[in-house]
Amino acid sequence: MTNNLLKGKKGVIFGALDEQSIAWKVVERCHEEGAGLVLTNAPVAMRFGAINKLAEKVGAPIFPADATSTEDLENLFKNATEHFGGKIDFVLHSIGMSINVRKKKEYTDLNYEWMQKSFDISAISFHRVMQTLWKQDAMNEWGSIAALTYIAAQRVFPDYSEMAESKALLESFARSFGYHFGTHKKVRVNTVSQSPTMTTAGSGVKGFHEFFNYADKMSPLGNASAEDCANYCVFLFSDYSRMVTMQNLYHDGGFSTMGMNPAVFGL
Numbered sequence: 001m002t003n004n005l006l007k008g009k010k011g012v013i014f015g016a017l018d019e020q021s022i023a024w025k026v027v028e029r030c031h032e033e034g035a036g037l038v039l040t041n042a043p044v045a046m047r048f049g050a051i052n053k054l055a056e057k058v059g060a061p062i063f064p065a066d067a068t069s070t071e072d073l074e075n076l077f078k079n080a081t082e083h084f085g086g087k088i089d090f091v092l093h094s095i096g097m098s099i100n101v102r103k104k105k106e107y108t109d110l111n112y113e114w115m116q117k118s119f120d121i122s123a124i125s126f127h128r129v130m131q132t133l134w135k136q137d138a139m140n141e142w143g144s145i146a147a148l149t150y151i152a153a154q155r156v157f158p159d160y161s162e163m164a165e166s167k168a169l170l171e172s173f174a175r176s177f178g179y180h181f182g183t184h185k186k187v188r189v190n191t192v193s194q195s196p197t198m199t200t201a202g203s204g205v206k207g208f209h210e211f212f213n214y215a216d217k218m219s220p221l222g223n224a225s226a227e228d229c230a231n232y233c234v235f236l237f238s239d240y241s242r243m244v245t246m247q248n249l250y251h252d253g254g255f256s257t258m259g260m261n262p263a264v265f266g267l
């Protein structure tokens with residue numbers, strides 16, 4: 001299906017690791033909608049090799065970049081604008097990782113060095129991406145920048161651990177940088193708060209499968225899939241959302257507004 005919503009637009013997409021990745025679906029949908037793309041991921045992610053398959057499919061180059069390295073990001077956006085022969089219209093930040101979660105540390109016994117690393121990878125990287133784009137003046141006017149987040153930034157989901165604080169920080173960066181990017185460059189910045197989704201990052205959270213089913217029952221529309229999220233990102237990168245900025249947008253089948261759903265108890 002295509003409506004050419006992104007025809008003539010050029011975008012950089014972070015975070016496609018494998019076919020389950022939300023970013024993977026976003027790449028496929030943006031390509032179908034006519035966008036020119038550059039793909040990027042951490043140099044270590046290149047070892048898995050799957051991203052090469054995706055790049056080939058959509059005819060996009062891959063410029064690896066560790067999102068915690070300013071130098072890598074500078075090279076990435078320099079290469080991207082050279083490749084496009086002009087500025088960038090949209091950027092997706094789809095990056096998340098917590099060492100404490102991965103090592104199954106309890107929330108009451110977190111390792112602070114790992115916590116700093118988690119914040120650096122999952123949240124500060126978003127500021128770093130935007131600051132690099134800003135300094136290089138690499139975004140076109142009326143461009144769109146988005147990052148993926150989760151409702152644990154607002155409500156308590158114990159097993160999400162320090163990723164809750166990572167997401168709170170990420171969402172705050174979207175608002176604060178959204179002011180600067182909007183005022184000076186007419187670029188919008190938003191976060192998309194997505195339903196639980198079966199991916200490498202998602203399944204790393206303790207009890208994820210049970211929680212996935214709970215959220216599915218709690219949400220009147222059920223969980224939003226990665227494909228649904230990709231469609232929503234297409235909208236955010238298209239001209240139809242040009243006046244939406246500095247928002248945390250729930251894309252969760254209604255979960256965030258529910259208090260109780262009898263379906264959870266099988267009623």
Ligand SMILES: NC(=O)c1ccc[n+]([C@@H]2O[C@H](COP(=O)([O-])OP(=O)(O)OC[C@H]3O[C@@H](n4cnc5c(N)ncnc54)[C@H](O)[C@@H]3O)[C@@H](O)[C@H]2O)c1
Nearest residue numbers: 015017021022042067095096148149196197199200201202
């Ligand atoms: N899966 C879910 O349930 C869910 C729900 C809401 C939001 N999200 C968010 O969606 C985003 C994408 O996650 P996903 O679920 O598709 O999982 P994923 O594991 O497929 O994607 C995470 C990506 O982050 C990349 N990454 C990690 N460290 C990096 C670094 N230093 N530099 C550059 N990239 C790095 C990984 O290589 C990977 O591609 C994350 O921000 C995640 O928190 C996921």
